[in-house]
Amino acid sequence: MPEGHTIHRAARLQSAALAGAPVTASSPQGRFADGASLLDGRVLQGIEAVGKHLIYRFEDEVALHVHLGLFGRFDTHRNRVPDPRGSVRLRLAGHAATVDLRGPTTCEIIDLPDEERLMARLGPDPLRADADPERAWQRISRSRRAIGALLMDQSVLAGVGNVYRAEALHVEGLHPEREGRSLSRDEFDRLWTTIRGMLRDGERAGRIITVSAADAGVPRSRIPRGQRTYVYRQRQCRSCGAPVRAWEMAGRRAWACEQCQL
DNA sequence: AAGAATGTTATGTA
DNA sequence: CTACATAACATTCT
Structure with a gap:
Protein backbone atom coordinates (compact mmCIF):
# COMPACT_ATOMS: atom_id res chain seq x y z
CA MET A 1 0.00 0.00 0.00
CA PRO A 2 2.36 2.77 1.03
CA GLU A 3 4.93 4.88 -0.68
CA GLY A 4 5.89 8.25 0.75
CA HIS A 5 2.81 10.11 -0.40
CA THR A 6 0.50 7.79 1.60
CA ILE A 7 2.43 8.49 4.75
CA HIS A 8 2.40 12.26 4.44
CA ARG A 9 -1.29 12.20 3.68
CA ALA A 10 -1.98 10.04 6.72
CA ALA A 11 0.04 12.43 8.90
CA ARG A 12 -1.99 15.38 7.70
CA LEU A 13 -5.41 13.74 7.95
CA GLN A 14 -4.81 12.06 11.27
CA SER A 15 -3.29 15.18 12.81
CA ALA A 16 -6.51 17.01 12.00
CA ALA A 17 -8.65 14.26 13.46
CA LEU A 18 -6.68 13.25 16.54
CA ALA A 19 -4.27 15.96 17.67
CA GLY A 20 -4.79 18.55 20.35
CA ALA A 21 -6.79 16.46 22.78
CA PRO A 22 -6.40 13.28 24.79
CA VAL A 23 -6.67 10.18 22.70
CA THR A 24 -8.19 6.85 23.57
CA ALA A 25 -5.73 4.14 22.64
CA SER A 26 -6.47 0.44 22.60
CA SER A 27 -5.08 -2.76 21.22
CA PRO A 28 -8.10 -4.90 20.36
CA GLN A 29 -6.14 -8.09 19.78
CA GLY A 30 -3.67 -7.41 22.54
CA ARG A 31 -0.83 -7.31 20.01
CA PHE A 32 0.34 -3.93 21.25
CA ALA A 33 -1.17 -3.86 24.71
CA ASP A 34 1.71 -2.23 26.57
CA GLY A 35 2.12 0.53 24.02
CA ALA A 36 -1.57 1.23 23.86
CA SER A 37 -1.92 1.59 27.60
CA LEU A 38 1.05 3.94 27.65
CA LEU A 39 -0.59 6.15 25.02
CA ASP A 40 -4.11 5.95 26.37
CA GLY A 41 -5.40 9.26 27.67
CA ARG A 42 -2.37 11.24 26.50
CA VAL A 43 -2.63 14.31 24.32
CA LEU A 44 -1.38 13.82 20.78
CA GLN A 45 0.60 16.90 19.85
CA GLY A 46 1.22 16.17 16.22
CA ILE A 47 2.29 13.63 13.64
CA GLU A 48 5.38 13.86 11.51
CA ALA A 49 6.10 11.99 8.29
CA VAL A 50 9.65 11.23 7.18
CA GLY A 51 9.92 9.07 4.10
CA LYS A 52 7.69 6.10 4.84
CA HIS A 53 7.93 6.52 8.60
CA LEU A 54 5.42 8.16 10.91
CA ILE A 55 6.19 9.63 14.30
CA TYR A 56 3.29 10.44 16.59
CA ARG A 57 4.36 12.90 19.26
CA PHE A 58 2.51 12.72 22.54
CA GLU A 59 2.91 14.77 25.69
CA ASP A 60 5.65 13.80 28.15
CA GLU A 61 8.04 13.12 25.27
CA VAL A 62 6.34 9.86 24.49
CA ALA A 63 6.46 9.00 20.79
CA LEU A 64 5.00 6.27 18.64
CA HIS A 65 6.84 5.04 15.57
CA VAL A 66 4.83 3.41 12.79
CA HIS A 67 5.94 1.91 9.50
CA LEU A 68 3.33 0.32 7.26
CA GLY A 69 5.67 -1.96 5.38
CA LEU A 70 4.23 -3.73 2.39
CA PHE A 71 0.86 -4.69 3.85
CA GLY A 72 0.05 -2.14 6.51
CA ARG A 73 -2.86 0.24 6.21
CA PHE A 74 -5.06 2.64 8.11
CA ASP A 75 -8.81 2.45 8.35
CA THR A 76 -10.42 5.71 9.38
CA HIS A 77 -13.91 5.73 10.88
CA ARG A 78 -15.65 9.06 11.13
CA ASN A 79 -19.13 7.92 12.08
CA ARG A 80 -19.93 4.45 13.31
CA VAL A 81 -16.90 2.66 14.62
CA PRO A 82 -17.12 -1.00 13.63
CA ASP A 83 -15.82 -3.83 15.76
CA PRO A 84 -12.19 -4.36 14.96
CA ARG A 85 -11.85 -6.96 12.26
CA GLY A 86 -8.74 -8.69 11.11
CA SER A 87 -5.55 -7.79 12.85
CA VAL A 88 -5.96 -4.32 14.31
CA ARG A 89 -2.71 -3.57 16.09
CA LEU A 90 -3.71 -0.20 17.48
CA ARG A 91 -6.89 1.81 17.59
CA LEU A 92 -6.65 5.55 18.27
CA ALA A 93 -9.87 7.37 18.99
CA GLY A 94 -9.82 11.16 18.90
CA HIS A 95 -12.27 14.04 18.73
CA ALA A 96 -12.97 13.76 15.00
CA ALA A 97 -12.28 10.16 14.05
CA THR A 98 -11.10 6.74 15.07
CA VAL A 99 -8.14 5.25 13.25
CA ASP A 100 -7.33 1.55 13.09
CA LEU A 101 -3.79 0.51 12.27
CA ARG A 102 -3.52 -2.90 10.64
CA GLY A 103 -0.62 -5.02 9.49
CA PRO A 104 2.24 -2.60 10.12
CA THR A 105 5.77 -3.82 9.98
CA THR A 106 6.67 -1.44 12.80
CA CYS A 107 4.55 -0.12 15.67
CA GLU A 108 6.63 0.78 18.69
CA ILE A 109 7.18 3.35 21.41
CA ILE A 110 10.45 5.18 20.94
CA ASP A 111 12.51 7.68 22.90
CA LEU A 112 14.50 10.66 21.66
CA PRO A 113 17.73 8.76 20.92
CA ASP A 114 15.75 6.16 18.96
CA GLU A 115 14.21 8.95 16.97
CA GLU A 116 17.55 10.55 16.24
CA ARG A 117 18.94 7.23 15.06
CA LEU A 118 15.97 6.80 12.77
CA MET A 119 16.33 10.27 11.25
CA ALA A 120 20.05 9.75 10.81
CA ARG A 121 19.62 6.75 8.58
CA LEU A 122 17.09 8.38 6.27
CA GLY A 123 18.03 10.36 3.19
CA PRO A 124 16.22 13.54 2.16
CA ASP A 125 12.47 13.20 1.66
CA PRO A 126 11.38 15.23 -1.39
CA LEU A 127 8.00 15.90 0.21
CA ARG A 128 9.53 17.73 3.12
CA ALA A 129 10.31 21.44 3.03
CA ASP A 130 13.61 20.79 4.80
CA ALA A 131 14.80 18.20 2.27
CA ASP A 132 18.30 18.76 0.96
C1' DA B 1 -5.33 -21.76 -3.56
C1' DA B 2 -0.53 -20.62 -4.45
C1' DG B 3 1.53 -16.49 -5.36
C1' DA B 4 2.11 -11.76 -5.78
C1' DA B 5 2.35 -7.29 -3.76
C1' DT B 6 3.15 0.63 -3.38
C1' DG B 7 8.71 -2.63 2.44
C1' DT B 8 12.70 -3.20 5.53
C1' DT B 9 16.21 -5.52 8.10
C1' DA B 10 19.48 -9.03 9.48
C1' DT B 11 22.67 -12.27 7.98
C1' DG B 12 25.52 -14.78 4.91
C1' DT B 13 28.64 -14.81 0.83
C1' DA B 14 32.01 -13.07 -2.57
C1' DC C 1 34.15 -1.85 3.04
C1' DT C 2 30.88 -2.83 -0.99
C1' DA C 3 27.47 -5.35 -3.33
C1' DC C 4 24.32 -8.74 -3.86
C1' DA C 5 21.27 -12.79 -2.46
C1' DT C 6 18.24 -14.89 0.83
C1' DA C 7 15.17 -15.25 4.56
C1' DA C 8 12.10 -13.33 7.71
C1' DC C 9 8.10 -10.44 9.18
C1' DA C 10 3.67 -8.13 8.16
C1' DT C 11 -1.76 -9.21 5.35
C1' DT C 12 -4.95 -9.20 1.63
C1' DC C 13 -6.33 -10.13 -2.81
C1' DT C 14 -6.76 -12.67 -7.17
Whole structure:
Protein backbone atom coordinates (compact mmCIF):
# COMPACT_ATOMS: atom_id res chain seq x y z
CA MET A 1 0.00 0.00 0.00
CA PRO A 2 2.36 2.77 1.03
CA GLU A 3 4.93 4.88 -0.68
CA GLY A 4 5.89 8.25 0.75
CA HIS A 5 2.81 10.11 -0.40
CA THR A 6 0.50 7.79 1.60
CA ILE A 7 2.43 8.49 4.75
CA HIS A 8 2.40 12.26 4.44
CA ARG A 9 -1.29 12.20 3.68
CA ALA A 10 -1.98 10.04 6.72
CA ALA A 11 0.04 12.43 8.90
CA ARG A 12 -1.99 15.38 7.70
CA LEU A 13 -5.41 13.74 7.95
CA GLN A 14 -4.81 12.06 11.27
CA SER A 15 -3.29 15.18 12.81
CA ALA A 16 -6.51 17.01 12.00
CA ALA A 17 -8.65 14.26 13.46
CA LEU A 18 -6.68 13.25 16.54
CA ALA A 19 -4.27 15.96 17.67
CA GLY A 20 -4.79 18.55 20.35
CA ALA A 21 -6.79 16.46 22.78
CA PRO A 22 -6.40 13.28 24.79
CA VAL A 23 -6.67 10.18 22.70
CA THR A 24 -8.19 6.85 23.57
CA ALA A 25 -5.73 4.14 22.64
CA SER A 26 -6.47 0.44 22.60
CA SER A 27 -5.08 -2.76 21.22
CA PRO A 28 -8.10 -4.90 20.36
CA GLN A 29 -6.14 -8.09 19.78
CA GLY A 30 -3.67 -7.41 22.54
CA ARG A 31 -0.83 -7.31 20.01
CA PHE A 32 0.34 -3.93 21.25
CA ALA A 33 -1.17 -3.86 24.71
CA ASP A 34 1.71 -2.23 26.57
CA GLY A 35 2.12 0.53 24.02
CA ALA A 36 -1.57 1.23 23.86
CA SER A 37 -1.92 1.59 27.60
CA LEU A 38 1.05 3.94 27.65
CA LEU A 39 -0.59 6.15 25.02
CA ASP A 40 -4.11 5.95 26.37
CA GLY A 41 -5.40 9.26 27.67
CA ARG A 42 -2.37 11.24 26.50
CA VAL A 43 -2.63 14.31 24.32
CA LEU A 44 -1.38 13.82 20.78
CA GLN A 45 0.60 16.90 19.85
CA GLY A 46 1.22 16.17 16.22
CA ILE A 47 2.29 13.63 13.64
CA GLU A 48 5.38 13.86 11.51
CA ALA A 49 6.10 11.99 8.29
CA VAL A 50 9.65 11.23 7.18
CA GLY A 51 9.92 9.07 4.10
CA LYS A 52 7.69 6.10 4.84
CA HIS A 53 7.93 6.52 8.60
CA LEU A 54 5.42 8.16 10.91
CA ILE A 55 6.19 9.63 14.30
CA TYR A 56 3.29 10.44 16.59
CA ARG A 57 4.36 12.90 19.26
CA PHE A 58 2.51 12.72 22.54
CA GLU A 59 2.91 14.77 25.69
CA ASP A 60 5.65 13.80 28.15
CA GLU A 61 8.04 13.12 25.27
CA VAL A 62 6.34 9.86 24.49
CA ALA A 63 6.46 9.00 20.79
CA LEU A 64 5.00 6.27 18.64
CA HIS A 65 6.84 5.04 15.57
CA VAL A 66 4.83 3.41 12.79
CA HIS A 67 5.94 1.91 9.50
CA LEU A 68 3.33 0.32 7.26
CA GLY A 69 5.67 -1.96 5.38
CA LEU A 70 4.23 -3.73 2.39
CA PHE A 71 0.86 -4.69 3.85
CA GLY A 72 0.05 -2.14 6.51
CA ARG A 73 -2.86 0.24 6.21
CA PHE A 74 -5.06 2.64 8.11
CA ASP A 75 -8.81 2.45 8.35
CA THR A 76 -10.42 5.71 9.38
CA HIS A 77 -13.91 5.73 10.88
CA ARG A 78 -15.65 9.06 11.13
CA ASN A 79 -19.13 7.92 12.08
CA ARG A 80 -19.93 4.45 13.31
CA VAL A 81 -16.90 2.66 14.62
CA PRO A 82 -17.12 -1.00 13.63
CA ASP A 83 -15.82 -3.83 15.76
CA PRO A 84 -12.19 -4.36 14.96
CA ARG A 85 -11.85 -6.96 12.26
CA GLY A 86 -8.74 -8.69 11.11
CA SER A 87 -5.55 -7.79 12.85
CA VAL A 88 -5.96 -4.32 14.31
CA ARG A 89 -2.71 -3.57 16.09
CA LEU A 90 -3.71 -0.20 17.48
CA ARG A 91 -6.89 1.81 17.59
CA LEU A 92 -6.65 5.55 18.27
CA ALA A 93 -9.87 7.37 18.99
CA GLY A 94 -9.82 11.16 18.90
CA HIS A 95 -12.27 14.04 18.73
CA ALA A 96 -12.97 13.76 15.00
CA ALA A 97 -12.28 10.16 14.05
CA THR A 98 -11.10 6.74 15.07
CA VAL A 99 -8.14 5.25 13.25
CA ASP A 100 -7.33 1.55 13.09
CA LEU A 101 -3.79 0.51 12.27
CA ARG A 102 -3.52 -2.90 10.64
CA GLY A 103 -0.62 -5.02 9.49
CA PRO A 104 2.24 -2.60 10.12
CA THR A 105 5.77 -3.82 9.98
CA THR A 106 6.67 -1.44 12.80
CA CYS A 107 4.55 -0.12 15.67
CA GLU A 108 6.63 0.78 18.69
CA ILE A 109 7.18 3.35 21.41
CA ILE A 110 10.45 5.18 20.94
CA ASP A 111 12.51 7.68 22.90
CA LEU A 112 14.50 10.66 21.66
CA PRO A 113 17.73 8.76 20.92
CA ASP A 114 15.75 6.16 18.96
CA GLU A 115 14.21 8.95 16.97
CA GLU A 116 17.55 10.55 16.24
CA ARG A 117 18.94 7.23 15.06
CA LEU A 118 15.97 6.80 12.77
CA MET A 119 16.33 10.27 11.25
CA ALA A 120 20.05 9.75 10.81
CA ARG A 121 19.62 6.75 8.58
CA LEU A 122 17.09 8.38 6.27
CA GLY A 123 18.03 10.36 3.19
CA PRO A 124 16.22 13.54 2.16
CA ASP A 125 12.47 13.20 1.66
CA PRO A 126 11.38 15.23 -1.39
CA LEU A 127 8.00 15.90 0.21
CA ARG A 128 9.53 17.73 3.12
CA ALA A 129 10.31 21.44 3.03
CA ASP A 130 13.61 20.79 4.80
CA ALA A 131 14.80 18.20 2.27
CA ASP A 132 18.30 18.76 0.96
CA PRO A 133 18.69 17.20 -2.50
CA GLU A 134 22.44 17.75 -2.24
CA ARG A 135 22.67 14.85 0.20
CA ALA A 136 21.09 12.51 -2.35
CA TRP A 137 23.28 13.84 -5.13
CA GLN A 138 26.42 13.20 -3.10
CA ARG A 139 25.47 9.57 -2.63
CA ILE A 140 24.24 8.96 -6.17
CA SER A 141 27.04 10.72 -8.02
CA ARG A 142 29.64 8.68 -6.15
CA SER A 143 28.03 5.29 -6.46
CA ARG A 144 28.50 2.60 -9.04
CA ARG A 145 25.28 0.94 -7.90
CA ALA A 146 22.35 1.10 -10.31
CA ILE A 147 20.09 4.13 -10.05
CA GLY A 148 17.15 1.73 -9.81
CA ALA A 149 18.67 0.30 -6.64
CA LEU A 150 19.73 3.68 -5.25
CA LEU A 151 16.21 5.09 -5.49
CA MET A 152 14.94 2.22 -3.34
CA ASP A 153 17.59 2.81 -0.71
CA GLN A 154 15.91 4.93 1.93
CA SER A 155 19.23 6.23 3.20
CA VAL A 156 19.86 7.78 -0.21
CA LEU A 157 16.40 9.23 -0.73
CA ALA A 158 13.37 8.65 1.49
CA GLY A 159 9.86 8.02 0.24
CA VAL A 160 10.26 6.37 -3.15
CA GLY A 161 8.99 2.82 -3.56
CA ASN A 162 8.61 0.39 -6.40
CA VAL A 163 5.96 2.24 -8.39
CA TYR A 164 7.59 5.66 -8.32
CA ARG A 165 10.96 4.11 -9.10
CA ALA A 166 9.60 2.61 -12.30
CA GLU A 167 7.55 5.61 -13.31
CA ALA A 168 9.97 8.42 -12.47
CA LEU A 169 12.86 6.72 -14.26
CA HIS A 170 10.64 6.23 -17.27
CA VAL A 171 9.54 9.84 -17.39
CA GLU A 172 13.17 10.91 -17.26
CA GLY A 173 14.25 8.40 -19.89
CA LEU A 174 16.72 6.81 -17.51
CA HIS A 175 17.42 3.09 -17.60
CA PRO A 176 17.21 1.58 -14.10
CA GLU A 177 20.57 -0.11 -14.59
CA ARG A 178 22.48 3.09 -15.21
CA GLU A 179 25.20 3.54 -12.61
CA GLY A 180 24.45 6.32 -10.18
CA ARG A 181 27.73 8.03 -10.96
CA SER A 182 26.89 8.14 -14.66
CA LEU A 183 24.04 10.61 -14.10
CA SER A 184 24.77 14.21 -14.94
CA ARG A 185 23.86 16.85 -12.44
CA ASP A 186 21.12 17.93 -14.77
CA GLU A 187 19.66 14.43 -15.02
CA PHE A 188 19.66 14.15 -11.25
CA ASP A 189 17.98 17.53 -10.81
CA ARG A 190 15.22 16.61 -13.22
CA LEU A 191 14.74 13.24 -11.57
CA TRP A 192 14.43 14.85 -8.15
CA THR A 193 11.87 17.34 -9.46
CA THR A 194 9.87 14.61 -11.16
CA ILE A 195 9.83 12.45 -8.04
CA ARG A 196 8.76 15.38 -5.89
CA GLY A 197 5.98 16.25 -8.32
CA MET A 198 4.70 12.68 -8.40
CA LEU A 199 4.74 12.40 -4.63
CA ARG A 200 2.87 15.70 -4.30
CA ASP A 201 0.22 14.65 -6.80
CA GLY A 202 -0.17 11.37 -4.97
CA GLU A 203 -0.53 13.04 -1.60
CA ARG A 204 -3.16 15.40 -2.88
CA ALA A 205 -5.17 12.76 -4.73
CA GLY A 206 -4.79 9.97 -2.23
CA ARG A 207 -3.49 7.58 -4.84
CA ILE A 208 -0.56 7.23 -7.18
CA ILE A 209 -0.80 9.42 -10.26
CA THR A 210 2.18 9.29 -12.55
CA VAL A 211 0.66 9.61 -15.98
CA SER A 212 -1.49 12.71 -15.87
CA ALA A 213 -2.35 15.06 -13.06
CA ALA A 214 -5.62 15.61 -14.90
CA ASP A 215 -6.63 12.15 -13.72
CA ALA A 216 -6.56 13.39 -10.16
CA GLY A 217 -10.30 13.68 -9.77
CA VAL A 218 -11.10 10.51 -11.68
CA PRO A 219 -11.70 7.33 -9.68
CA ARG A 220 -8.99 4.72 -10.30
CA SER A 221 -11.57 2.23 -11.56
CA ARG A 222 -12.60 4.58 -14.35
CA ILE A 223 -9.10 4.69 -15.77
CA PRO A 224 -8.38 1.79 -18.13
CA ARG A 225 -5.73 -0.62 -16.89
CA GLY A 226 -3.21 0.14 -19.55
CA GLN A 227 -3.37 3.85 -18.93
CA ARG A 228 -2.70 4.11 -15.21
CA THR A 229 1.07 3.89 -15.49
CA TYR A 230 3.75 4.20 -18.15
CA VAL A 231 5.62 0.98 -17.45
CA TYR A 232 4.80 -0.25 -13.96
CA ARG A 233 3.01 -3.58 -14.36
CA GLN A 234 2.48 -2.85 -18.01
CA ARG A 235 3.17 -5.23 -20.86
CA GLN A 236 3.67 -2.44 -23.33
CA CYS A 237 5.16 1.00 -22.90
CA ARG A 238 2.42 3.56 -22.66
CA SER A 239 4.65 6.07 -24.43
CA CYS A 240 5.84 4.13 -27.46
CA GLY A 241 4.15 0.73 -27.44
CA ALA A 242 7.36 -1.28 -27.23
CA PRO A 243 7.32 -4.31 -24.92
CA VAL A 244 8.15 -3.50 -21.32
CA ARG A 245 10.95 -5.52 -19.76
CA ALA A 246 10.37 -6.72 -16.21
CA TRP A 247 13.09 -8.19 -14.03
CA GLU A 248 14.20 -8.51 -10.46
CA MET A 249 16.25 -5.65 -9.06
CA ALA A 250 17.14 -4.80 -5.47
CA GLY A 251 14.72 -7.48 -4.36
CA ARG A 252 11.73 -6.06 -6.20
CA ARG A 253 10.36 -6.26 -9.68
CA ALA A 254 11.67 -3.49 -11.93
CA TRP A 255 9.95 -2.35 -15.12
CA ALA A 256 11.36 -0.37 -18.01
CA CYS A 257 10.92 0.39 -21.68
CA GLU A 258 14.27 -0.17 -23.33
CA GLN A 259 13.27 2.02 -26.25
CA CYS A 260 12.51 5.07 -24.13
CA GLN A 261 14.97 4.52 -21.29
CA LEU A 262 18.68 4.60 -21.87
C1' DA B 1 -5.33 -21.76 -3.56
C1' DA B 2 -0.53 -20.62 -4.45
C1' DG B 3 1.53 -16.49 -5.36
C1' DA B 4 2.11 -11.76 -5.78
C1' DA B 5 2.35 -7.29 -3.76
C1' DT B 6 3.15 0.63 -3.38
C1' DG B 7 8.71 -2.63 2.44
C1' DT B 8 12.70 -3.20 5.53
C1' DT B 9 16.21 -5.52 8.10
C1' DA B 10 19.48 -9.03 9.48
C1' DT B 11 22.67 -12.27 7.98
C1' DG B 12 25.52 -14.78 4.91
C1' DT B 13 28.64 -14.81 0.83
C1' DA B 14 32.01 -13.07 -2.57
C1' DC C 1 34.15 -1.85 3.04
C1' DT C 2 30.88 -2.83 -0.99
C1' DA C 3 27.47 -5.35 -3.33
C1' DC C 4 24.32 -8.74 -3.86
C1' DA C 5 21.27 -12.79 -2.46
C1' DT C 6 18.24 -14.89 0.83
C1' DA C 7 15.17 -15.25 4.56
C1' DA C 8 12.10 -13.33 7.71
C1' DC C 9 8.10 -10.44 9.18
C1' DA C 10 3.67 -8.13 8.16
C1' DT C 11 -1.76 -9.21 5.35
C1' DT C 12 -4.95 -9.20 1.63
C1' DC C 13 -6.33 -10.13 -2.81
C1' DT C 14 -6.76 -12.67 -7.17
